Amino acid sequence: MAIVVHELEVLIEARYPLIYLLTSEEERAEQAIAAISQIEPTRRLFVWTLTHGIVEYGSARAPAQHNTVSPQAAIEWVVRRGEPGIFIFKDLHPFIDLAPVKRWLRDAVAGFKGTDKVLVLMSPIQQIPTELEKEVVVVEFPLPGPGELNELLNVHLSQAPDKLRILSDAGREKLVKAALGLTKDEADKVYRKAEVVSGRLTEAEVDIVLSEKKQIIKRNGILEYLEFDDTIDSVGGLAELKRWLTQRSDAFTERARQYGLPQPKGLLILGVPGCGKSLIAKTTARLWGLPLLRLDIGRVYDGSMVGRSEANLRNALRVAESISPVILFIDEVDKAFAGAGGSSDSDGGTSMRIFGSFLTWMQEKTSPVFVMATANRVERLPSEFLRKGRFDEIFFVDLPGDTERREIARIHLGKRRADTSGFDIAELSSSCEGYSGAEIEQGLVAAMYGAFAQNREFNQFDILAALKSTRPLSQTMTEQVSALRNWAKQRARPADSMSADYRRMEF
Template identity: 35%
Template sequence: MNDAHDLNLILEARTPLVVLETFEETRALQLLTRVAVKRACALHCWSATEGINYLGFGHKIESDDDLADPERALRAIKKQNQPAIIALCDFHPYLTNPLIVRLVKDIALGDEKTRPTLVLISHSLKMPPELTRLSAYFRMRLPTEAQLEAVIREEARLWAGENGGHRVRTDQQTLSQLMNNLKGLSFDDSRRLIRSAIRDDGAIDESDLPEINRAKFQLMDMEGVLSFEYNTEKFSSVGGLHGLKHWLEQRKGAFLNGSSKDTPKGVMLLGVQGGGKSLAAKAIAGVWGLPLLRLDFAALYNKYIGETEKNLREALELAELMSPCVLWIDEIEKGLANGGSDDGTSRRIQGTLLTWLSERSKPVFVCCTSNDISGLPPELVRKGRLDEIFFVDLPDEAVRRDIFEIHLTKRDQSPGLFDLPLLSAASAGFSGAEIEQAIVSGLYTCAAQGTDLTTETLLHAIANTRPLSVVMGEKIQALRDWANDRTVMA
């Protein structure tokens, strides 16, 4: 089956109005041309700048009026008594005019054997209620992986022809990742991104993938409740979490290659604030080479009834369009807390999210982070919706040493100049974020004094810090006790 076959079936059913939503107007008109030739049917195209254009075969629409005017054009079309396909390009602004709507309806209610079929082509179009029962919606297929590969090869040949026959440098793994990341885009958008990647440096390599993901996100207009996280991490930037790292490494191939019927669905990261949950979410996307989308529950909520659920549904649909990707739901308990003080909005949000988690078929790996799992519905944390619950505990002495080394290196400090065993012992009870801030504090002190950072300076910063494990010791211990036999240690 293809687009021409499917569109022809709609016309065979004598549907008077066809709504074709697309940004690819030229491709849509080419599709209509193929269908019109197959049906031996006249084809015309109207636009506000050109009026009615005769596209090369069938009868013409003759009129002395200015057919760039939508009302006059529709009146001329209404007078026709021969079947035809008439494309109305960017007609959506005129559908708020009652007279225009009535003229369209008059044409649609004409004799089905002789009336023309109106095909409304626009990037987005909502039909008035009185026309919806007379309309059929049609959407052109997105390119398949084989078609994307053909576009890549075509653009590579064009570049080679313009550059002395030099071949575009790439490898099969990067090409596969590129084709995965282009899924959900139109032919035209895919071609532009492929061309941009090739013409930048004559190569398609891993450095092109983040930029393509960013451009794809912008093309899909996802700004709002979903945000694109530009800075992902490598697991080398995350101290500890060996259990989580091993678990993810085992499932990387199954998720990226679709080599298993049981594709990994996602994880819940529960733990102490500052323990590295957010960093781990970023690292999953970075290591797997996937775009990272962050769902902001605060931006979801709307004062109008039903709008919050609609926002969530649209966000999840857009995440599927970006697939394969990692969807990071940060501090999920703030959006799904149990309670009845919000007119049932939280319950409806829960239902929408739980249904999607159970039924989604696109490769969207969900990473939920939470500081308090007690407020979450049991249905969310059961196996089947998410694969595992990991507990991110405070780092032990060995992991704290790794964290010191990571953050000192990030700030152009040589870890070998510091007494790391002493620092890791002195920072017992510190989270990764608190260790980082101790280093930052020490650097500020040294900058003010005009001295170099030393172990003594860091020990002083550590001594002046009251970690969360002290400030909220009872609560953190209760969380640890709860997680001890209910979760997997990350």
Template identity: 40%
Template structure:
């Protein structure tokens, strides 16, 4: 990783030392050339750049020195000049086929050998994001220019916005500028300038334009393999109960955008939600994204799998790298145990490597990606995933308590019937829904809503509610052993998302259960 200042300093030292071959790893050619122009002016030395559209030109004066626009023509010109003059620097911006033993790589190898001759002492620079043939790379050094970090992006935001102050309404203060920089971090300079230009084109900059920045950045990464953009509709995302989880999320939210570098800690990494099926784990992921006003992406581990050797690992690497660039965002991994299960001998090593790659990213990545992973069958999860430091917290979502069932019933009734229930009927439904998961309650209320739509609201009766709830047979009755096993696991290892003891625990277990610091 290399920010602008580090990159500029390193490249200056490489050129002063006359390193014969320098590969610059970057996808931002214009930004690299701007740095080279600054270095050429500072050192008062000519630097020649080659493009396929303009041939070879001196970077400071933009004077043409060779009209041949082909890469091989540029190599011949460079070799000829280095036999006649010393301390020349050439930069080629559009080079391909250097990753293997190809004709182009061999030509560059010969040119780099010539540049390393004491009688020449030149430097050949290539700008690329691809690997370099190992014998060629060993003749020189490599340096990386990453996309602008938050500090650099703040400077870009201010350079774009400040000239218009006094000429149009601009509500942004330093706090909003920093938030804008935080949102745009991870994309290229020209992409950020284009996004800001679209805001300025409106003739005003308002505080709520920060949401537009999020949407604009989201559109840049709209079609990424392995990542699916999940639309989030606020009106559909009321979550009943889970007060412990909600309180923890409220506490962690400011840390996701805060500058924590001086404290030496990283932003919140995410949560693993385990528990009884149908109790709102997936809905919680959507609700977090909605509440935090962040885009929600779903990492589909099934589409990551490839048929060729190394393809799955590369797909996962690209998807996680893209998530880093999209940040800040919420990354949802639904039923993670299905995608990461089977890391034993029968997996041919692919699943094991995927697990290792995912865990390394989860442990080491510093981008503001908040991971929400859900799991039903925790027995299939690799033990390394549960170690502290992977996720910030492990929450258990149990069957809802009577108070939580009351909240859930109320939410679905108001959503589907646009009304509230009287207390006597609500008390009866709470009793009838004993052992229900949130999905069971939704199914029961949905039956009433369907009858209301087909037969009119006048057809809604207490008996209709009662029969709808009585017709539901929850998992806690069809498979009580499975539910009990899940609860036993969560009672010892996880924090109850409800803030209350997990069902079935005795007094000693309740005192020993894990809690969160609020």
């Protein structure tokens, strides 16, 4: 918070004529600007809205300036005004592409030089016409930080009866941290809810705050909190990848920082479909003891308005950062960014821009958000994505070898039956060479259905028969699989060093 107010302050004090302030929290942003405007008492603050035209800030009864409801007229009024001032325009974005609005804005920029006038365009959506791109400086107003949330918490506590005002420092910190990532209004609601539910606001209410926050994140539709109970032991094979992940179990602790270790940035897991990429990504959260957030890039796209998709992505990444350390899981990232690599411009370049924003964010992020991305098809990924240094490592997950298939069979049998001594695991494994983990599991389930319909327990032969009756993907899609292997041989690290089939393969 402090930092960005500072940034805004610097820009305003430096007399930047045109500032685009991105925020969905008008009230907070307005207050921050009001505080800055007071540094110089001669500088007055005005606010324009389409409903009221230009009104001086702070005095609720102040009359609106005459005839300033239309955007053009309002900007004209500002340009013609001689005195210093800060002029906030709320939600000008639907009009910003109109020729007269653009023209007046350009006139404003030119005319303001050397004066003490600043125009602030405040909007939740970034929409800047090309003509203005060079003149505008874009500032993102951040969500409330710990300091501001702490103040909010104080307000709540001060309204509570005396005997309920006992909150340890540790408890306070947890309550504040639990609300990080919310807007001030949302945090306010969440604290109030906790008070209403349990009649007090103490450390014990952290869970209520957290679960409310999950609801809010769910509602935004782009991020999703995943609760996943399986541990990394439910993944067969992938020994190298498991080792890599296990070694980094404590990578986000204070101890690791003090040791001088950098924070891991992210991992890209490429490979054959159905071999456990998504599975191992999800189990990593448990292994590392971090929350797991899924980012659905498909839902970021919103063609309803220019700039909407970018705003969606930015918001989602901000929320992720605010609850860091966290694992940000992007499943099948090749599908999400498929349009960004090629020359196809079918969506007006939106996927290109979204991809660009995402890369920039990955490059610049300093908060501990670990990106865990999976992909099935490498040729659909834009090459910038794969460049060294973006991810800590790129792993390639191949079809399981004999040892791995045994592990997978054992895991899935073990999930369904306590006693698996009646099964010959070695025979099962050798009967399904070329099968993925998912296909082995499907074979087992099919066998169980067959036996269940006949009202009996399933056995070894049922599984063998079920496996035999399916054709694995590796047979129907031989070319794709070997193309992927070829690519990965040069550029990715095998997730399974033992994968004998992989090494035996002729390339």
